[in-house]
Amino acid sequence: MSDPHAHRPAVVDLLGLVAFGQLLAFDRLAADARLAPDLRRRAVLSEMAAAEIGTFRRLAGRLAALGVPPEEAMAPYVEPLQAYHDSTEPKDWLEAVTKAYVGDGISDDFLREIAGGLDEPDRRLVLDVLHESRYAEFAAAEFRAALQADPRAANRLSMWARRLVGEALSQAGRVAAADRGALTALVAQGGRVDAQELFGRLTAVHTERMTAVGLNN
Template identity: 45%
Template sequence: MAESASGAAPGNTPEFPDDPLYKDAVLDLLGAVAYGEISAFERLAEDARMAPTMEDKVAIATMASAEFSKVAALHARITELGGDPFAAMAPFRDAIDLFHAHTAPSDWYESLIKAFVGDGLADDFYREIAAYLDPGTRDLVVASLDDEGHSAFVVDRVRTAIAADPRLGGRLALWGRRLMGEALTQAQRVAAERDALSALLAGGVDRPGLDLAAIGRMFTRITERHAERMAELGLAS
């Protein structure tokens, strides 16, 4: 099946397919993204305590606020589709919480890498799935994943720190690889355990899907974008 320039093959998806399984998949994805935003807000707010300067503290707090500000629109869309926002988020709580438990940063720089690389990996996964959604839902999901330019702050701080202490780069590169492994494990688990999302990726008579080879290419693209982020930070992937 042909894929778009971004790697996905959304085809001519109807405005909103009249398919209960498709609706369940949309509610799943919106719930996952919404809980991910809430979790990111909590983590960033906690990480702000490790900030070495007031400027850094404000920058991280601003990032946290931006994450939380996106939740209302996602909840509104879930409600519009007849779902309960909290019920939609519940199935993803364990997986997302487990990821954060396994990747708790030990210092300020690890928290910055996680904010940039870890969140970026999750966002890439959701963008890949969003390519198979109706235009309205797809646009909402993509908009909720926009970092609004906050990543420039992280890149500047990490590059400056590595220039001052090159040894830091090796440790942070290892941390980035660990984040990659944990994020892919959780993404694959979510996709496999949620029947509606699996069916969405498999496609239907009115929309395209992914075969095993295409799923492999999807995770390859996610891996490649991870490498690009690491390079942007001045780190080996």
């Protein structure tokens, strides 16, 4: 029996991946907000969660306009993305902030790379759903305050960040298998055929992001 997924446009696979990522991020941030040490920080993470569900609705609407039920487009990615989040549950506030800063940062960098292979309006849609810089700035301020109060926390958070990256790369392999090469095709369409070069760029940006907040890569 033929696999209908194999004959779908690559953009459907990408939008399905991004949409489920947004849905999971909403769940995660809403839960992590309870780890906040005060109401101000809890409100910031809750606002971030609300933004995720808002972008999910935009992606789901675009999939519906393309004639694809959103749940069908998301289905191949449920297991690998859920596995990543299940294996990286933060134990405290700073671990939750690190996960948002590191995990969302790598995800956004990757989406920026592959968006070049999309036609409009989907290229603009993917770029629009990337996280706002003010959330990264909030996380950076949290790190700096925490490290100023206790410099020893840098080692613990750096180790946690390395684990997050390792888990993300492991699950990326499962995502690649789930999408039957759709993302690879989009990378090629965007003029970025060399996968090693692509991941080299992602690693370089990740290293800069870690250094900027006083953490070791």
